[in-house]
Amino acid sequence: MSLLSAPAPVVVPARGLEPRPPRTAPALVAGLVLLLHAAYSLREHRRFGTTGYDLGIFGQGVRAYAELRLPASEIRTATAPPGFTGDAYPLLADHFHPVLALLGPLYRLFPYVELLLLAQAGLVALSTYVVARTAQRHLPRPGAGVAIGLAYGLCWGLQQLVAFDFHEVAFAVPLLALACRAHLDGRWVAAACWAGGLVLVKEDLGATAAVFGLLLMRHHRRAGLALGAFAVASTVLVVCVALPAWAPDGRYGYLDQPHAYGMLDGWPTKSLTLLALLAVTAGLVLRSPLAWLLLPTLAWRLTSPNPAYWGPELHYSAVLVPIAFAALIDVLRRGVRLPPLVPLLVALLLLPGQPLARLAAPGFWQDGPRQAAARAALARVPDGALVAASNSLAPHLTDSARVYLVAEGVLDRSEPVEWIVADTRDPFPSGAVDAVLRRAEGRGWRRVHAEQGIVVLRLSERTNLFRPGSTRTR
Numbered sequence: 001m002s003l004l005s006a007p008a009p010v011v012v013p014a015r016g017l018e019p020r021p022p023r024t025a026p027a028l029v030a031g032l033v034l035l036l037h038a039a040y041s042l043r044e045h046r047r048f049g050t051t052g053y054d055l056g057i058f059g060q061g062v063r064a065y066a067e068l069r070l071p072a073s074e075i076r077t078a079t080a081p082p083g084f085t086g087d088a089y090p091l092l093a094d095h096f097h098p099v100l101a102l103l104g105p106l107y108r109l110f111p112y113v114e115l116l117l118l119a120q121a122g123l124v125a126l127s128t129y130v131v132a133r134t135a136q137r138h139l140p141r142p143g144a145g146v147a148i149g150l151a152y153g154l155c156w157g158l159q160q161l162v163a164f165d166f167h168e169v170a171f172a173v174p175l176l177a178l179a180c181r182a183h184l185d186g187r188w189v190a191a192a193c194w195a196g197g198l199v200l201v202k203e204d205l206g207a208t209a210a211v212f213g214l215l216l217m218r219h220h221r222r223a224g225l226a227l228g229a230f231a232v233a234s235t236v237l238v239v240c241v242a243l244p245a246w247a248p249d250g251r252y253g254y255l256d257q258p259h260a261y262g263m264l265d266g267w268p269t270k271s272l273t274l275l276a277l278l279a280v281t282a283g284l285v286l287r288s289p290l291a292w293l294l295l296p297t298l299a300w301r302l303t304s305p306n307p308a309y310w311g312p313e314l315h316y317s318a319v320l321v322p323i324a325f326a327a328l329i330d331v332l333r334r335g336v337r338l339p340p341l342v343p344l345l346v347a348l349l350l351l352p353g354q355p356l357a358r359l360a361a362p363g364f365w366q367d368g369p370r371q372a373a374a375r376a377a378l379a380r381v382p383d384g385a386l387v388a389a390s391n392s393l394a395p396h397l398t399d400s401a402r403v404y405l406v407a408e409g410v411l412d413r414s415e416p417v418e419w420i421v422a423d424t425r426d427p428f429p430s431g432a433v434d435a436v437l438r439r440a441e442g443r444g445w446r447r448v449h450a451e452q453g454i455v456v457l458r459l460s461e462r463t464n465l466f467r468p469g470s471t472r473t474r
Contacts, residue, residue, distance in 0.1 A: 025146050026132035033153030034125035036356055037162045041117040043364065044163070045395070048374055050117075052394030052405050053428065055165035058100070059113040059398040061091045065104030066111065075394055078407035078429065081249040087415070093246035094253075096203040096238045097168035113395050116166040123170045124162060128153040130177040131325050135340070138184060138333040144340040151343035152325045155280050156354055157317035163355035165395075167315045172201045173322055179212060180290060180326030184333075188220035192227040199234040203243065205319065206235030207296035215289055259305035269310045270302050276312045277320055279346050281328040282338055288327035294320055373452035374423065380449055380456050381419050388417040390426040390433050393454075397421070407432045411439055420445065420457040 044050060052075045061071035072088035080089050092098070107115055132149025139148070152158075161170060179194035195212040198205040213228025243252045277294075278285065285291050297319055301309040309316055325343075332338060351357055358364045374393060381387055383400045390406045397403045404410050406422050407429045420440055422433045440457050441447065449456035 021136045021145070023133065026129050026136060026149055029132045029146055029149035029153065030125045030129035032150075033128045034121055036153075036359065037121035037124055037158075038118055040356055040359055041121055041162050042114060043359075045114060045117060047364075047367065047371055048392045048396070048423075050165050050395050051391045051428070052389065052403070053165075053391060054167060055113060055116065056395040056398050056403065056405075057091070058116055058166050058168070059395055060088070060403070062100055062103045062107045062116060063111070063398065064088075065101045066107040068104075071100060074402055074404045075398075078405040078410075081247070081253065084248045085414075086248065087413075090246045090248075093243060093248065095168065096243060097201060099171045099197075099200045100168055102171075111399055113399055120162060120166050120170040123174050124153070124158050127174040127177040127322055130174060130181055131322060131329075134177075134181040134184060134326065135329050138329055139340065141340060144332075147340035147344045148325065148329065151280065151347045152321065154344075154347040154351060154354075154356065155321050155325075156276055156312060156347075156350055157321040159354045159356050160313055161315040161318035164314050167318075168202055169205075169315055169318050172198055172205055172319045175201065176208075176293075176319060177322040177326070180293075180322060183212075183215070183290070184326065184330060186219070188216055188223045192216055192220075192223040196227055196230055199231060199238070203235060203238045204297070204300055206231045206238070207300075208293055208319070210235070211292055211296055215292060218289075257304070257306050259307070261305045261307060263303050266307055266310045269307070273301075273310065273312045273317065274298075276350075277317070277324060279350070280321075280343055281324050282342050282346065284331045284336060284338065285324045285327045287336070288330040290323060290327040290330055293323045370452045370454070373454045376451065377421055377449050377454045377456045381421060385419050386415065386417045387419045387421060388436070389420075390422040391428045392423050392426055393421050405429070405432075406436050408435070410436060411443070416459060418459045420455075422455050422457075424453045424455060 045055070056075045057073045060073040060075060064071045071091040073091055074088045076089035076091065076094065077084065077086070080086075103116065103119055106119070128149055131152045132145045135148035136145025139145070158173070161167065161173075175194055175197045179191050182188075182191035182194060192213070195209045198209045209231035210228050213224045213226075213231060215224070216227060217224030239252055239255075244250050247253065285294070297316075301316060304310070308314065328343065332340070374396075378393065378396050381397060381401060385401045386404075387397055387401045388404045388406045388410045389397055394403050394405060404413070404417060406420065406426075410417060420436065422437060424433055424437070426433050437455060437457065444460060445457040446460045447455065448458050
């Protein structure tokens with residue numbers, strides 16, 4: 001059945017008439033995926049591959065939840081709207097992701113930013129179990145659950161999610177897998193409930209939930225109407241009321257982005273995303289009605305003027321992966337003859353160019369002089385200090401200090417930072433590190449560490465903090 005043709009009747013296995021297949025194989029697949037993704041993300045953090053944008057920002061937000069405060073980030077003030085002068089930017093003015101509050105109690109018990117990386121790997125592994133279990137149940141072929149589960153867990157979209165810090169969309173991955181599984185099982189109300197949770201993950205996912213409601217109306221009119229109405233109303237309320245109310249400038253900043261590209265630009269890059277998405281399902285994703293769920297995310301990404309959204313890298317494709325594999329299972333259970341090993345072979349063919357391939361590189365596990373110099377620099381900063389750190393060093397300090405990004409204006413805060421910890425090779429923000437270091441040393445900051453391009457400056461009691469329009473000195 002094609003995406004545009006009339007839907008065929010869904011055949012739902014009769015409950016209680018068939019023994020459920022054992023959960024051991026899906027659990028083992030999920031365990032392997034958890035091990036691979038956790039090992040990669042933790043090691044990448046250890047070797048200073050994570051950044052303040054975005055792991056540091058989310059770390060500060062989860063820490064705020066753990067301290068029973070609304071999520072806010074000092075690092076995020078570096079790109080706050082003009083005129084913002086607060087100490088920490090309210091993260092619910094940036095994106096609507098209250099689901100992050102679930103990590104607050106865990107962070108209170110284990111106050112380390114690595115918790116976010118482990119949670120993300122765990123959410124991916126949970127979705128892997130759901131997809132493998134779904135394939136096992138609906139595809140009566142030996143090894144189908146293992147093959148589809150491994151192909152899913154190794155899919156490029158999920159690897160890119162785990163490779164780039166932490167993001168709230170990690171919560172959407174198991175929600176979508178569970179919603180799609182319930183849909184394939186014929187549990188329409190359960191599917192609506194799982195899909196409804198997407199509105200708590202990120203504001204753009206309300207559109208995906210609304211499309212899910214339209215699909216459900218073909219089978220359970222009441223559940224579909226309820227989900228669609230809830231998703232639309234929630235999205236309008238969040239985008240038009242909640243986000244502007246929290247925003248310091250009273251507007252939702254992502255509706256008008258400062259980029260000059262149009263819809264016709266960037267199609268070589270956009271095509272790579274579409275081809276990669278088709279490749280992992282051998283093109284069969286378009287033959288399932290579930291493929292309609294891909295459209296909201298693809299629509300806003302491919303029409304956006306921001307080129308960061310176009311390509312297959314970064315975390316933006318993660319929410320597409322569980323939908324694509326659920327659609328694949330849907331097509332295969334309808335009689336399309338494709339060996340389940342084919343998606344796995346595609347995933348393995350793409351693996352050498354993906355982040356997890358670095359796990360096999362000896363250099364990935366070896367620290368160099370720059371890593372040693374960075375750790376020595378971080379060790380100089382006392383707990384509770386007010387710090388300006390460059391992008392690659394910031395997430396290593398958010399657990400124990402108040403951290404701002406080394407960026408324009410960081411030296412002009414009403415409450416001055418006490419330490420500057422900077423990597424002179426950090427490219428973001430462009431040119432900011434060298435400029436801040438020059439200004440600080442020109443004002444009398446004392447250099448206490450300099451090795452391999454890693455510099456630590458400390459505010460001296462004799463440092464002159466005078467700036468135009470201010471009478472503050474120290």
